[in-house]
Amino acid sequence: MNVHHTEVEEHDATNAYQSLSETTGHDDPRWAFGTGIVTDAGAEITSPVPDGVDPADLAAYCLMLGDDALIYSHRLSEWVSNAPELEEDVALANTALDLLGQARVLLARAAHLTEGDEDSLAYLRTDAQFRNVGLAELSDDLDFARAIARLLIFSSWRLALLHRLLGSTDPVIAAVAGKGVKEVTYHRDYAARWMLRLGDGTDESHRRMQAALDGVWPYIGELFRTSDEERRLIDAGVAVDPAETRGEVDAVLDEVIARATLTRPDKPFIGTIGGRGGRQGVHTEHLGHALAEMQSLARQHPGATW
């Protein structure tokens, strides 16, 4: 645990740089790309691994839950200044921020378990090292209906997962779930209300909402697949079986789709190759494009501090 030594500094009104740096502290250099909130002082991050659990499995599971949030957060942030109304810009940015916060804690936990660091996990892994599901990495191509379809499906699934993870025997995962349940409830309601407006709106908005739902639907199947790591962690009470969330997620989607006068798509699932998908590092071509943008600055300035 780091201890911060802070000197009392004299105010010098003529030195603008000193006042700028006053609150961030000269003695606290950081990566240019993170503020070290978690790794510096996250009291829970260093909690012991629950009994009978392989730390490598736990780290992999933290990456799965963390990468879902990180990559989807990045995709949502692409909407900033591009949403149909300013309010939706703000809503999607806030949603992205919540997920980024969840991702940081989970990546910090994974980093602690593997003696790495949070920023390297986010910025220096290649696409095959990411563990997120395909749904999280898809581009919306600035189609707002697609954003709503993805967000409803993703948040319904994540909420069902997090709700079950409140009792995880890993204190970090339980803590993320405790905050995340409250946050993702708002995300799901937001997406559901927009789906009602668009589906039960004009002929054109109905047509576009249905098309977006049809386009995203094939990626749902992967959400309910159970990886080997998850299977091993379920018995120890660390993980929950994603297959168990299917009934709850289906019920939510069916309710919203029906109220929105839309039709539940009947499409074969895609996104896995030979039974391997995002959880095993097998991704769509979308992820590489997302990482190119998300990581380029960090890779051009390795180790930069501010």
Place this chain on the structure above:
Amino acid sequence: MVTLVSGEPGQDDVIRARAAVAAVVDPEMPMLTLDDLGVIRSVDVDGDAVTVTITPTYSGCPAIEEMRADVRTTLARAGFGRVEVRTVFSPPWSTDWISDDGRHKLAEAGIAPPGRVGAAPTGPIPLTLVAPPSAVRCPQCGASSTEELSRFGPTACTALRRCPSCREPFEHMKEI
């Protein structure tokens, strides 16, 4: 909300440290102190060293880093040599932890304070497809019925609302 675990140091130091931390203001809503907001978990003093434990409002709240820096600076100014600020996430912060004093200050500043959340329901979390009937009073004119413009406002913890009576938009600290 603030608990003190005092070792041998003088009780004056403990009181001073606690008061200094409690008076630090929230960087995004400076009408509230951290004590009003309910984010301070503990202040421990050991000699000239202080360990402060705080909790973020939302997982991604960008203000937490500013809070930590402000706590460090404030304690340094108060003469404490070594300051550690820890962040904990569990149990999750709730708007129920905002003090009554804090609620008055929010309303005075034109931000409608949050309603009470109470205990979490058991079983799957229900969808809320229609905004529930408003129980949010207009902080400008006091009208009892107002409408939601957007559930996501300029900071992570506020929603945007409008008052049909005085026609003024305002922020509402939403319940979590």
